Amino acid sequence: MTELTGLTIAEARAKLKAREITSAELTDAYLAAIDAANPTFNAYVAVTHDKARDMAKASDTKLAKGEAGALEGIPLGIKDLFATEGVHTQACSHVLDGFKPRYESTVTSNLWADGAVMLGKLNMDEFAMGSSNETSYYGPVVNPWRRQRTETAVTPSIHMGEGGFVSAGSVARQVKALDNMRLVPGGSSGGSAAAVSAFLCAGATATDTGGSIRQPAAFTGTVGIKPTYGRVSRWGTVAFASSLDQAGPIARDVRDAAIMLKSMASVDAKDTTSVDIPVPDYEAAIGRSIKGMKVGIPKEYRVDGMPEEIETLWQKGIAWLKDAGAEIVDISLPHTKYALPAYYIVAPAEASSNLARYDGVRYGLRVPGKDVIDMYEKTRAAGFGREVKRRIMIGTYVLSAGYYDAYYLQAQKVRNLIKRDFEKVFADGIDVILTPATPSAAFGIADEDMANDPVKMYLNDIFTVTVNMAGLPGIAVPAGLDANGLPLGLQLIGKPFDEETLFQTGHVIEQAAGRFTPEKWW
Amino acid sequence: MSVDIATVKRVARLARIAVDDADAERMTGELNAILGFVEQLNEVDVTGVEPMVSVTPMAMKKRQDGVTDGGKAADIVANAPATAENFFLVPKVVE
Numbered sequence: 001m002t003e004l005t006g007l008t009i010a011e012a013r014a015k016l017k018a019r020e021i022t023s024a025e026l027t028d029a030y031l032a033a034i035d036a037a038n039p040t041f042n043a044y045v046a047v048t049h050d051k052a053r054d055m056a057k058a059s060d061t062k063l064a065k066g067e068a069g070a071l072e073g074i075p076l077g078i079k080d081l082f083a084t085e086g087v088h089t090q091a092c093s094h095v096l097d098g099f100k101p102r103y104e105s106t107v108t109s110n111l112w113a114d115g116a117v118m119l120g121k122l123n124m125d126e127f128a129m130g131s132s133n134e135t136s137y138y139g140p141v142v143n144p145w146r147r148q149r150t151e152t153a154v155t156p157s158i159h160m161g162e163g164g165f166v167s168a169g170s171v172a173r174q175v176k177a178l179d180n181m182r183l184v185p186g187g188s189s190g191g192s193a194a195a196v197s198a199f200l201c202a203g204a205t206a207t208d209t210g211g212s213i214r215q216p217a218a219f220t221g222t223v224g225i226k227p228t229y230g231r232v233s234r235w236g237t238v239a240f241a242s243s244l245d246q247a248g249p250i251a252r253d254v255r256d257a258a259i260m261l262k263s264m265a266s267v268d269a270k271d272t273t274s275v276d277i278p279v280p281d282y283e284a285a286i287g288r289s290i291k292g293m294k295v296g297i298p299k300e301y302r303v304d305g306m307p308e309e310i311e312t313l314w315q316k317g318i319a320w321l322k323d324a325g326a327e328i329v330d331i332s333l334p335h336t337k338y339a340l341p342a343y344y345i346v347a348p349a350e351a352s353s354n355l356a357r358y359d360g361v362r363y364g365l366r367v368p369g370k371d372v373i374d375m376y377e378k379t380r381a382a383g384f385g386r387e388v389k390r391r392i393m394i395g396t397y398v399l400s401a402g403y404y405d406a407y408y409l410q411a412q413k414v415r416n417l418i419k420r421d422f423e424k425v426f427a428d429g430i431d432v433i434l435t436p437a438t439p440s441a442a443f444g445i446a447d448e449d450m451a452n453d454p455v456k457m458y459l460n461d462i463f464t465v466t467v468n469m470a471g472l473p474g475i476a477v478p479a480g481l482d483a484n485g486l487p488l489g490l491q492l493i494g495k496p497f498d499e500e501t502l503f504q505t506g507h508v509i510e511q512a513a514g515r516f517t518p519e520k521w522w
Numbered sequence: 523m524s525v526d527i528a529t530v531k532r533v534a535r536l537a538r539i540a541v542d543d544a545d546a547e548r549m550t551g552e553l554n555a556i557l558g559f560v561e562q563l564n565e566v567d568v569t570g571v572e573p574m575v576s577v578t579p580m581a582m583k584k585r586q587d588g589v590t591d592g593g594k595a596a597d598i599v600a601n602a603p604a605t606a607e608n609f610f611l612v613p614k615v616v617e
Contacts, residue, residue, distance in 0.1 A: 099601050100601065101601075102594075102600055102601075230580070244577075269583070275580065335566070338562065341559055345560055345563070361602065361603075362601070362610060365603070370613075371613055371615070372612050372613045374613075375612070375613055376538040377535075377540035380538055380539045381539050390549065392539065393530070393534065393539070394553060396537040397525065397533045403523075407560070409573050412575075413566075413571045413572070413573045414563055416572060419574065453555065454556060455555055455559045458559075471578050496578060
C-alpha cells in the first residue's frame with residue numbers, strides 16, 4: 001500500500017478535485033501495485049494498462065476544467081462477468097475462450113460516464129458459481145488475510161554476572177506470527193474482494209446471486225452490498241440465475257460502497273426488470289442517527305455448529321446498535337432453513353437455461369465433432385468446469401418432464417413463503433434485520449471437506465441466500481476478528497429499495513467496529 | 523428421489539454435455555448428495571401457496587414496437603469460431 005493506493009474513494013475524490021493529486025498518478029500507483037502483487041493473489045485475469053492510462057488522462061483534463069463526474073479519475077476493478085467492449089469478458093470460464101464483447105454493460109457504462117478508470121478484469125468463480133473462487137478457469141484467488149498464530153520465540157542469551165560468572169541460557173517469549181497457509185477470499189466475487197482488500201483497486205464491481213458479494217466481503221474485511229432486485233441493470237452482465245442475480249460494489253468502507261452504488265444503479269430500458277424508481281443519494285444517509293430504529297434479530301439465524309465467536313460478534317453488533325439508540329426486537333423468519341435447498345433448485349434451473357447459449361456456435365470455444373450435436377456436447381464438456389456442469393445437470397433434471405412439479409414448482413412456492421416471512425416482519429414495523437454474514441471465517445484453499453462435499457461448500461451462503469430469494473437488499477460490514485485474526489462480518493437486511501437504511505446502519509457498525517486491514521506480507 | 527447412472531447419462535444428453543462412464547458415475551454421487559439435501563423441501567406445507575413468478579411485484583415494461591437497434595451483423599458474428607459472409611458456420615445438419 002502506497003500513500004496513494006491507501007486512499008479511500010472519498011479521500012481520493014477530494015484530493016483529485018483539489019488538484020493535490022492527478023488521476024494519472026493514482027492510476028499508475030495502482031498499476032504498479034497490481035504488477036507487483038498480482039502474481040501472488042491472482043486477483044486480476046486481465047490488466048488494461050493502456051486503457052487505464054488513457055482514461056486517467058481524460059479524467060485529468062475534465063478535472064482541470066472543473067467538469068468532474070461523481071467518480072472522476074477513480075481507478076476501479078471490474079468483475080469478469082461484466083461485458084467490457086473489446087476487453088476480456090469470460091465469466092472466468094473456458095467456454096468463453098477469447099470472447100471480447102462489442103458492447104459495454106449498463107453498469108460499466110454508468111461508471112465510465114461518471115469518470116471512473118478501468119484497471120482490468122477481476123477473477124471470480126466460473127459463471128459466479130462457487131463460494132471460494134476455486135472454480136475459476138484461471139485458478140484460485142489468494143486472500144490477503146492470513147491466520148495469526150502465537151509462537152514461542154526462543155532467543156539465546158548470555159548473562160555476564162558479578163565477579164565474571166557467565167550464565168548461558170535462553171529467553172522464551174510469545175510472539176504473533178502469520179501462518180503461511182493460503183486462504184480463499186470467498187466467492188464468487190473473490191477477485192473483487194481480494195483486490196479491494198489488498199489495495200489493488202479503489203473499489204470493485206461484483207455480483208451476488210446467493211451471497212457472492214457479501215460472503216467474500218466478510219472474508220476480506222471489506223464492505224459489500226447486494227441491492228434490491230431491479231435496482232441495478234443486468235444488461236450486459238453474464239447471466240447465471242436471472243431472477244436472483246444483482247450487481248453491487250465491494251469497497252473499503254461504507255461510504256465508498258454508497259458512492260459506487262449511486263453510479264452503478266440506474267433505470268434502464270434495456271433490462272425489463274430494472275425498476276422505474278430514481279436512484280437516491282446514498283451517501284447522504286451516512287451519519288444519520290438510528291435513534292428509534294427497530295432492528296430485528298431473527299432467531300432462525302442461530303444455527304447448529306455455528307462457532308461461538310460468530311454468536312459473540314452478533315451480540316456485539318446488537319450492543320452497538322442499541323448504544324446508538326436503536327430498539328432491538330426478537331423476530332422469527334420461520335422458513336429460513338428452506339432457503340438454501342430452494343435456492344439449489346431455482347438457481348441451477350435458471351442456470352441450465354441461461355447457459356444453453358454456450359454451444360460453440362456464436363462465441364467462445366468450439367471443439368469439433370462428427371456432427372452438430374457431437375460438436376455441442378464436446379464443446380460444453382471441454383468448456384465448462386465441474387461445478388458448472390454439476391449445476392447445469394441439476395437444473396436440467398429438476399426441469400425435466402415428470403420432475404418439474406416435485407422440484408421446481410415446490411421450490412418456487414417455498415420461495416414465496418420465504419418472501420412472506422420478511423414481508424410480515426417489515427409490516428410489523430421492523431426497519432432493518434441484523435444477522436451474521438457467514439457461518440465461519442475464511443477457510444484454506446483446497447479445503448478437503450469442502451472439496452469432497454458440494455453441500456458443505458453451499459452452506460457458506462446459509463445467511464445470505466434468503467436475501468436473494470426474497471429480492472431484498474443486504475450489506476456485509478466487517479465487525480471484528482476471530483481468534484486467528486481473520487475478519488468476520490455482520491449482515492444487515494433491508495426493505496425493498498431501502499438501501500439508504502443499510503448504509504445508515506452499516507456506518508454505525510463501522511464506527512463502532514473500526515476498519516480492518518490485513519498485515520502486509522506480500 | 524435419487525438418480526442412477528442411466529438417468530445421469532440421459533440428463534447429460536438433454537444438457538448437451540458429453541460424459542464418459544467415469545464422469546457419469548462421479549456425477550451420480552454428487553447429484554444424489556444435492557438431491558438428498560433439497561429433499562427437505564417436501565416437509566413444507568405449501569397448500570394454497572402460489573409459485574413465485576416475480577420477486578418484486580411489477581408489470582413488465584413495454585415499449586413502442588419499433589426498430590431501435592440493428593445493422594450490426596459484423597459485430598454479431600465477430601466472436602464466432604467459424605463464419606462466412608456474416609453467417610455462423612456449423613457442421614452440416616442436412617444431408
